[in-house]
Amino acid sequence: MHDCRNEKEDAAELALAKLRNLGHRITVQRVAVVEALASAPGHQSAEEILVRVSELHPSVGRASVFRTLQLLLRAGVLLSSSRAENRTTYFLCPSGRHHHLICTQCGRTVAFDECVAEDLEGALAKRYGFCVSGHQLEVFGHCSDCNAFDS
């Protein structure tokens, strides 16, 4: 059974668990940011997240939102793209692996599931001494709409 609601809840819980495991405290502010991220489908800008957090927790400061986003990014459970939707957007991704098709003209963004980099991760880890936590593949081009109208 596939249930988006549960998927989102899982993502939120996994993100918080990851913070906890890294030794960070689970505060109401951090929970609020994670829930804001999980409360909407797709990508959100920092501003959208801030607004959403403020709805339920008006006292949460702007700096805390940015600090939490940074923390989640570093923890590998949040990804961001500055090309998708033509602005910087954030989205929870507990697996740390995500793949997009992005129209460089209008910003239209499509997610796809094929993961071609999992094998590669191990090789890179060994070669460069990195401890790999995830990856993001962005494929660029023009969408069908934008193709129709350009040179």
Next chain:
Amino acid sequence: MHDCRNEKEDAAELALAKLRNLGHRITVQRVAVVEALASAPGHQSAEEILVRVSELHPSVGRASVFRTLQLLLRAGVLLSSSRAENRTTYFLCPSGRHHHLICTQCGRTVAFDECVAEDLEGALAKRYGFCVSGHQLEVFGHCSDCNAFDS
């Protein structure tokens, strides 16, 4: 024979040729930005590019630099990363295909050559009606230095 100088010059010429092919005018300002990008190895921030452009062409405005970066991004000959080096950086990439290993802690960035997505591009193009121009793969993790000092 491998010659970095020539590689860079090629990158610059290919980028300008691409703009020309798309019907954009080749102005001294655009040439200046492309040459600034080609004049240094690796990634540069918008500010660094602006400074470099100003050295030879002090009259070029800040807006033109940003406008040209945007144009090159859309043309598929420039890539950017907001995680590499822990700030947004730009780099000429005429092929439109680039791959990085990025430390989410300190921003250390390593380029690698394995390209695992070329086959995928065709499939995605067909499935979603996109005209694919390139891709960028970012693999995230902790570098050896950052691994040594954390929990």
Next chain:
DNA sequence: TCCCTAGTTGATACTTTGTCTCAACAGAAT
């Protein structure tokens, strides 16, 4: 070669996005 014009530009004000500082606060440990 000269015109014409759509595309481009510089200056600068402005918005958006993200960071810094620091005193106050809150959990956890003792």
Next chain:
DNA sequence: ATTCTGTTGAGACAAAGTATCAACTAGGGA
């Protein structure tokens, strides 16, 4: 209770990017 350390909000600040618009120019056609 006391201490300790991580976290917070406010708001000043800085960086990054955009909008406006009159002036200018690249480049195709006469």
